[in-house]
Amino acid sequence: MSASPILITGGAQRLGRHCAERLRDDGHPVIISYRRERPELEALRERGIVTLPADFSSEAGILDFLARLKAETSSLRAIVHNASDWAPDSSGAEAGATFERLFRVHMLAPYLINLHARELLEACSEPQRDIVHMTDYVVQKGSRKHAAYAASKAGLANLTLSFAAMYAPTIQVNAIAPALIMLNEGDDEAYAEKARAKSAMEMVPGPGVIYQSLRYLLDNRYVTGVTLPVDGGRHLR
Numbered sequence: 665m666s667a668s669p670i671l672i673t674g675g676a677q678r679l680g681r682h683c684a685e686r687l688r689d690d691g692h693p694v695i696i697s698y699r700r701e702r703p704e705l706e707a708l709r710e711r712g713i714v715t716l717p718a719d720f721s722s723e724a725g726i727l728d729f730l731a732r733l734k735a736e737t738s739s740l741r742a743i744v745h746n747a748s749d750w751a752p753d754s755s756g757a758e759a760g761a762t763f764e765r766l767f768r769v770h771m772l773a774p775y776l777i778n779l780h781a782r783e784l785l786e787a788c789s790e791p792q793r794d795i796v797h798m799t800d801y802v803v804q805k806g807s808r809k810h811a812a813y814a815a816s817k818a819g820l821a822n823l824t825l826s827f828a829a830m831y832a833p834t835i836q837v838n839a840i841a842p843a844l845i846m847l848n849e850g851d852d853e854a855y856a857e858k859a860r861a862k863s864a865m866e867m868v869p870g871p872g873v874i875y876q877s878l879r880y881l882l883d884n885r886y887v888t889g890v891t892l893p894v895d896g897g898r899h900l901r
């Protein structure tokens with residue numbers, strides 16, 4: 665029987681793409697969701713990675729994706745909820761819409777996908793099945809400029825505990841809480857220097873440290889309901 669695929673939402677770029685490629689290197693079938701079509705997706709498709717369009721900013725979009733997912737596969741080895749919108753807080757009339765959008769991407773999508781895709785994980789013939797939520801170090805301390813983002817990630821962190829309790833012992837549910845892993849286009853050296861100084865390790869590690877954490881969770885049969893901090897010791901500064 666062929667191995668069940670691993671789903672990574674928001675896998676077209678950066679951390680999600682890196683993990684998708686590393687999982688392929690390790691021999692797993694991989695499905696990613698993407699929101700915007702772009703040339704870079706061809707390289708993933710050429711590696712046999714299945715790419716499904718998804719926009720999680722509405723419940724209808726989330727349910728549309730689930731229909732596409734169930735048409736694509738009858739089982740899943742794991743789900744990595746990686747899709748995310750690091751939107752700063754909006755002011756005025758946009759504030760509520762921004763908050764609602766981030767709630768949908770970071771909480772409603774993982775919630776509905778976990779509920780509706782449980783049957784796909786249960787159909788996996790392998791002994792271990794995993795759900796991994798990508799949260800954020802700011803769950804612990806909040807954020808002055810990304811309060812709505814931080815709150816929605818805090819909700820995702822709490823969903824880790826609820827789903828871990830609900831789905832044990834057949835499905836393990838954990839989270840990874842990164843701090844700065846990769847810079848964004850447009851981040852200048854002054855920003856990079858300030859960002860590096862925020863953690864005890866004083867580095868911008870790149871996505872390999874996230875794959876190491878994901879690999880640990882996928883390979884360990886005795887870990888559920890936890891959040892792995894991957895933050896260079898942010899709490900020490």
Ligand SMILES: NC(=O)C1=CN([C@@H]2O[C@H](COP(=O)(O)OP(=O)(O)OC[C@H]3O[C@@H](n4cnc5c(N)ncnc54)[C@H](OP(=O)(O)O)[C@@H]3O)[C@@H](O)[C@H]2O)C=CC1
Nearest residue numbers: 674678679699700719720721746747748798843844845846
């Ligand atoms: N990068 C970092 O340093 C840190 C990352 N994290 C977390 O790690 C994870 C990966 O980070 P990173 O790689 O930087 O993430 P990105 O900011 O690159 O976002 C990943 C993907 O999410 C998708 N996405 C955004 N909004 C939606 C939506 N409404 N519906 C569907 N998909 C959407 C985007 O798809 P598309 O491009 O196709 O539009 C994007 O490719 C995230 O959950 C992030 O919050 C936490 C702390 C630090």
Ligand SMILES: Nc1nc2c(c(=O)[nH]1)N=C([C@H](O)[C@@H](O)CO)CN2
Nearest residue numbers: 748749750800842843844845846848
């Ligand atoms: N979806 C995203 N979430 C986050 C990003 C990002 O680029 N996309 N980046 C960060 C920052 O690196 C932050 O950790 C710096 O302190 C946070 N979340």
